[in-house]
Amino acid sequence: MLTIDHVTKSYGSFTALEDIQLTLSPGVYGLLAPNGAGKTTLMQMIVTLTRPTIGEILWDGVPIEALGSEYRARVGYLPQQFGFYKQYNPEQFLYYIGTLKGISKAQLREQIPTLLEEVALFDVRKKKMKQFSGGMIQRVGIAQALLGQPDILVLDEPTAGLDPKERARFRSILTKLARNRIVLISTHIVSDVESIANEIIMIQNKRIRYAHTVPHICQSLQGQVFEMFVPDDRYLSFASEHLIVSERQQTGGMDIRFITTEPVQGAKEVPPQLEDVFLFEYRDEVER
């Protein structure tokens, strides 16, 4: 179990995260927040690239700093900017990274073919990566993070730049990988994690806003999400009075999904979704 115990991180006089308190046990965690909220900072502390200014991180009750390399061997990390060698094929690259991680040749021979299968790259294992799509490169990135069979897998915006088909493939791969390990995925795209995360962690104003299941988080907007048709001539005044979460053009007006605490005539209440909560919580930060 990984415990983030009252962690604050400052860069000089700027505080990026404040009093973060989290407990992670095996499962998928979606770290969901707009850019700049501190997702990378939190992940970098978990993978020991940077240290908390205040507080500490513990693995099964022991501070990770005290565990040193023993802890780092249990962690797999895919950074936001993942550096790879275009001239290498995935198999060569995994041998190279595995050797740097100190994994024995025998273990690599056993692990690499399985990993390539798991991320659906076995058939292209001998192809140079310069020919690969963004999605294929990200899958190589996951495979390298999985070398050494880590207990904690940290993926920083792994779906950035991927098309919808690759995103779907990614979700199904991650679901399989999450058995018996902690998988922490950061994203600012709700649909990337909504269906696969056991728990969603939202950061707001440098603190944890939510760390809970999707249904539990959605309850926060129960009875406040509505849909209705708004004719063109009423659209502008409606938009200025309500928080619109989505809209679809129709003849003569718009089908609008919106959040309100006041009753609106003709509006139909609908069950809240995670996207509604995300747009509501970050209404001043998210560009729409």
Ligand SMILES: Nc1ncnc2c1ncn2[C@@H]1O[C@H](COP(=O)(O)OP(=O)(O)OP(=O)(O)O)[C@@H](O)[C@H]1O
């Ligand atoms: N080394 C650093 N020195 C100073 N400020 C930093 C440093 N690293 C991050 N920050 C600041 O801390 C805040 C959180 O950054 P962080 O990269 O953790 O956010 P993020 O949620 O991962 O966003 P993104 O997806 O854009 O990376 C930002 O305001 C950022 O400018």
